[in-house]
Amino acid sequence: xxxxxxxxxxxxxxxxxxxxxxxxxxxxxxxxxxxxxxxxxxxxxxxxxxxxxxxxxxxxxxxxxxxxxxxxxxxxxxxxxxxxxxxxxxxxxxxxxxxxxxxxxxxxxxxxxxxxxxxxxxxxxxxxxxxxxxxxxxxxxxxxxxxxxxxxxxxxxxxxxxxxxxxxxxxxxxxxxxxxxxxxxxxxxxxxxxxxxxxxxxxxxxxxxxxxxxxxxxxxxxxxxxxxxxxxxxxxxxxxxxxxxxxxxxxxxxxxxxxxxxxxxxxxxxxxxxxxxxxxxxxxxxxxxxx
Amino acid sequence: xxxxxxxxxxxxxxxxxxxxxxxxxxxxxxxxxxxxxxxxxxxxxxxxxxxxxxxxxxxxxxxxxxxxxxxxxxxxxxxxxxxxxxxxxxxxxxxxxxxxxxxxxxxxxxxxxxxxxxxxxxxxxxxxxxxxxxxxxxxxxxxxxxxxxxxxxxxxxxxxxxxxxxxxxxxxxxxxxxxxxxxxxxxxxxxxxxxxxxxxxxxxxxxxxxxxxxxxxxxxxxxxxxxxxxxxxxxxxxxxxxxxxxxxxxxxxxxxxxxxxxxxxxxxxxxxxxxxxxxxxxxxxxxxxxxxxxxxxxxxxxxxxxxxxxxxxxxxxxxxxxxxxxxxxxxxxxxxxxxxxxxxxxxxxxxxxxxxxxxxxxxxxxxxxxxxxxxxxxxxxxxxxxxxxxxxxxxxxxxxxxxxxxxx
Numbered sequence: 145x146x147x148x149x150x151x152x153x154x155x156x157x158x159x160x161x162x163x164x165x166x167x168x169x170x171x172x173x174x175x176x177x178x179x180x181x182x183x184x185x186x187x188x189x190x191x192x193x194x195x196x197x198x199x200x201x202x203x204x205x206x207x208x209x210x211x212x213x214x215x216x217x218x219x220x221x222x223x224x225x226x227x228x229x230x231x232x233x234x235x236x237x238x239x240x241x242x243x244x245x246x247x248x249x250x251x252x253x254x255x256x257x258x259x260x261x262x263x264x265x266x267x268x269x270x271x272x273x274x275x276x277x278x279x280x281x282x283x284x285x286x287x288x289x290x291x292x293x294x295x296x297x298x299x300x301x302x303x304x305x306x307x308x309x310x311x312x313x314x315x316x317x318x319x320x321x322x323x324x325x326x327x328x329x330x331x332x333x334x335x336x337x338x339x340x341x342x343x344x345x346x347x348x349x350x351x352x353x354x355x356x357x358x359x360x361x362x363x364x365x366x367x368x369x370x371x372x373x374x375x376x377x378x379x380x381x382x383x384x385x386x387x388x389x390x391x392x393x394x395x396x397x398x399x400x401x402x403x404x405x406x407x408x409x410x411x412x413x414x415x416x417x418x419x420x421x422x423x424x425x426x427x428x429x430x431x432x433x434x435x
Numbered sequence: 436x437x438x439x440x441x442x443x444x445x446x447x448x449x450x451x452x453x454x455x456x457x458x459x460x461x462x463x464x465x466x467x468x469x470x471x472x473x474x475x476x477x478x479x480x481x482x483x484x485x486x487x488x489x490x491x492x493x494x495x496x497x498x499x500x501x502x503x504x505x506x507x508x509x510x511x512x513x514x515x516x517x518x519x520x521x522x523x524x525x526x527x528x529x530x531x532x533x534x535x536x537x538x539x540x541x542x543x544x545x546x547x548x549x550x551x552x553x554x555x556x557x558x559x560x561x562x563x564x565x566x567x568x569x570x571x572x573x574x575x576x577x578x579x580x581x582x583x584x585x586x587x588x589x590x591x592x593x594x595x596x597x598x599x600x601x602x603x604x605x606x607x608x609x610x611x612x613x614x615x616x617x618x619x620x621x622x623x624x625x626x627x628x629x630x631x632x633x634x635x636x637x638x639x640x641x642x643x644x645x646x647x648x649x650x651x652x653x654x655x656x657x658x659x660x661x662x663x664x665x666x667x668x669x670x671x672x673x674x675x676x677x678x679x680x681x682x683x684x685x686x687x688x689x690x691x692x693x694x695x696x697x698x699x700x701x702x703x704x705x706x707x708x709x710x711x712x713x714x715x716x717x718x719x720x721x722x723x724x725x726x727x728x729x730x731x732x733x734x735x736x737x738x739x740x741x742x743x744x745x746x747x748x749x750x751x752x753x754x755x756x757x758x759x760x761x762x763x764x765x766x767x768x769x770x771x772x773x774x775x776x777x778x779x780x781x782x783x784x785x786x787x788x789x790x791x792x793x794x795x796x797x798x799x800x801x802x803x804x805x806x807x808x809x810x811x812x813x814x815x816x817x818x819x820x821x822x823x824x825x826x827x828x829x830x831x832x833x834x835x836x837x838x839x840x841x842x843x
């Protein structure tokens with residue numbers, strides 16, 4: 145048994161895993177954890193006589209899958225990835241990544257899926273607040289607070305660089321922060337609390353929009369919460385309207401149903417409406433194109 | 436009128452349009468420009484309202500004043516709803532302000548018809564033009580166009596927009612004559628045909644190397660379900676034609692739902708939400724599962740089964756085609772198995788090249804075993820043909836009465 149430090153991301157894990165595969169170290173012999181300096185037995189005992197695996201390649205599906213899995217929050221991800229890598233290289237299961245129903249691959253897909261989903265949700269639910277505007281260049285600076293479950297900040301933020309290249313912004317999260325100044329995307333350690341508590345001036349009008357775009361006659365609360373889980377609500381300025389909108393909806397619909405029916409008003413005198421009537425009476429000027 | 440009040444009226448006026456897509460645009464981002472925005476990836480839903488609909492675009496009417504009299508519409512001229520007008524600059528500023536805060540993917544702009552079709556189109560185009568040219572906005576723009584507007588104006592709209600659309604509204608001219616007397620199906624189809632040609636041309640030009648060309652990449656439409664007597668077969672036949680002859684990206688089905696200011700010509704009723712859902716499922720079967728309309732519905736049975744999804748309903752009517760062997764059946768056959776989606780079919784085809792598939796494999800692919808088992812043969816399962824032939828099979832899938840979604 146030996147403890148191996150996976151480091152903090154896919155790159156660091158990959159370096160460690162490469163060495164282990166070269167030494168043909170079996171998955172059962174490895175504990176993926178930061179080695180305890182008090183423990184005298186953690187020093188590496190890798191064999192170095194296995195020239196057979198000194199260079200090896202894996203199908204491209206593996207790094208693709210592994211990059212996503214590596215962002216997941218659960219500790220066992222490193223062991224799972226190593227077991228898959230070991231089976232591909234040492235176990236000669238070259239097609240393993242194509243077998244989505246294999247227990248290890250199915251598990252990896254599941255983890256990768258929740259990571260990809262959260263990246264997508266981060267793109268959707270980050271809410272920027274205007275911090276200030278440079279008086280000389282009028283370049284704006286924005287900041288946002290987001291609380292992801294997984295380690296997705298580095299994977300998710302290049303999207304914002306493309307979209308908001310011409311404004312400065314920071315996204316703060318407990319799992320790492322990202323900062324863009326127009327030139328480089330920089331990452332820093334996570335912080336425990338939201339540094340941008342004050343609401344943005346636009347939030348009031350955004351809430352007006354949210355209230356007005358809701359149709360009370362077609363309440364589908366479950367469809368909403370499936371796509372916008374409650375754990376994201378506390379950082380969404382519109383979410384505290386939800387309860388009120390739901391509870392008012394029945395009354396609003398009842399009122400509509402009780403409203404007297406409005407008779408049709410005659411058409412106003414309008415040249416254009418007259419021309420429509422004439423067009424409708426004449427045969428269509430050309431046939432709609434066929435396939 | 437203050438901006439907040441206008442927004443309240445003109446967002447409320449726009450909410451009956453179901454289209455929300457923000458995907459399928461050409462790839463573009465702000466790094467080479469001076470403004471904000473990016474398109475070309477998957478669509479993003481930035482929020483969800485309690486009606487279950489996503490909020491992706493800032494969906495607005497430029498004005499809810501309208502000289503048309505469509506009886507399903509709150510903005511028709513006979514309605515006494517309060518009217519409001521946005522200026523182009525107000526919409527431009529709202530779009531940019533919301534976009535920079537990451538509230539939206541872009542703008543969906545429509546308008547009541549004022550004066551005439553061309554004048555109305557010009558107002559809508561002015562907003563998109565300012566966003567693109569003055570502010571170098573590279574987010575998503577969807578513009579609603581009017582079939583009677585001049586083709587040049589529609590083409591101009593397509594150059595500023597990522598998607599353009601004309602709403603079909605109802606599947607027959609008879610229904611339009613009754614409920615939307617100013618609208619005409621033949622004229623709508625002519626306009627859609629013209630748009631299709633322009634979209635094809637733009638695609639060809641881009642292929643030939645004109646990479647700078649900015650042009651919409653698709654058109655969509657909406658039909659209202661439950662406002663007239665049209666059957667589901669009418670709707671699906673209409674959609675089939677729109678997808679095939681006019682190459683529409685999407686047909687949206689919008690259940691006619693109660694509005695304030697109801698018309699005497701079209702009294703209110705509960706919105707047929709399950710019917711709407713089934714139409715979307717059937718639409719999916721036509722677009723991604725290789726089903727023909729006539730297979731999903733027939734003249735004798737012109738309505739979708741509200742209790743069962745349309746694929747399952749089809750399978751129960753065609754039991755002689757089952758069970759199928761998961762290990763050997765062709766892709767087209769697997770796509771017709773209730774409970775197997777496009778993604779899992781692709782995975783199964785990959786897996787079976789290397790190994791035999793068992794039920795446990797399916798459950799690790801998160802396939803619902805109880806749904807597929809009557810229809811599939813796997814390495815360790817052979818369904819009872821007795822069950823496949825019996826009446827109990829339908830009972831097994833039909834929902835218990837209390838699970839039905841009822842309008843109260």
